[in-house]
Amino acid sequence: MKLIAENLSIDRGGRRVFTGLSFALPAAHGLVVTGPNGIGKSSLLRTLAGLVPPSQGQLSLEGAEPEKTVAEHAHYFGHQSAVKPALTTLENLVFWQDFLSPALPAGFTPQAQSPSAILELLGLEHTSSLPAAYLSAGQTRRLALARLFVCPRPIWLMDEPTSALDTASEALLLQLMQAHLDNGGMIVTATHTPLTMSPCLTLQLADEEESPA
C-alpha cells in the first residue's frame, strides 16, 4: 500500500495556499508535515481527508480496496473532536462504529476494538454513561481518538494530535501511533511538537517566496 500525492495545488478562500506538492508514503510509515503558521498543513490534511478538493493534481492509494476512495481509507483527527455532546461517551463510539465503514486493504489487519474496550484503554471507562458535553478538553480529545479504533482504517490524518493532552496521555498516544505503523498503517500528521514515530518521513512546507533560490 502506498499513498501518492502528485503535483497538488490547494486554494483556500480564492487564494493559492501551495502548488506542485508531491510525496509518496509507503505502508507502515509516518509523515510529519511541518512549517510556519498559515503555510497550509491543515489544508493538506483536509484535502487528504476529502474535505477540501485539490485545485490541481491527484491523490491515489496503491494497493487500496478498489471501490473505496483515499478518504474512505482514512480517519481525520482534526482540531475539532467530532464528538456529539448529548450522547454518552459509549453512545458516541457506538454511533461511529455503525456510521463508518472499515477499510482493510492487504497488509493492514488490525481488529476493530469494542467501544467499551477502547474507553478502558484510554482511561475513560468511568465516563461511559456520561454525556460527552461534561468531558474535559483532554478527555474529549481522548474520546475523539477512540473513534480511530472502533473502525480500522489504514490512514490516520492527525492535526496537532497532542493538543490538550497531558503528559501521560501524550505518551499513550505516541505508543498507539507507533502500534498503528507497526500494524501496517500510515500516519500523516501536522505538528509543531516533535513526535517520535519510526519509520518516519518529513515534509517541510515553506513559503516559496522565502525559499533560497
Ligand SMILES: Nc1ncnc2c1ncn2[C@@H]1O[C@H](COP(=O)(O)OP(=O)(O)OP(=O)(O)O)[C@@H](O)[C@H]1O
Ligand atoms: N476556510 C478557509 N477560507 C479561507 N481561507 C482559509 C480557510 N482555511 C484556511 N485558510 C487559509 O489557508 C491558509 C493555510 O491555512 P492552514 O490552516 O492550512 O495553515 P496551517 O499551516 O495549518 O497553520 P497553523 O500552523 O497555524 O495551524 C491560511 O492563510 C488560512 O488563512
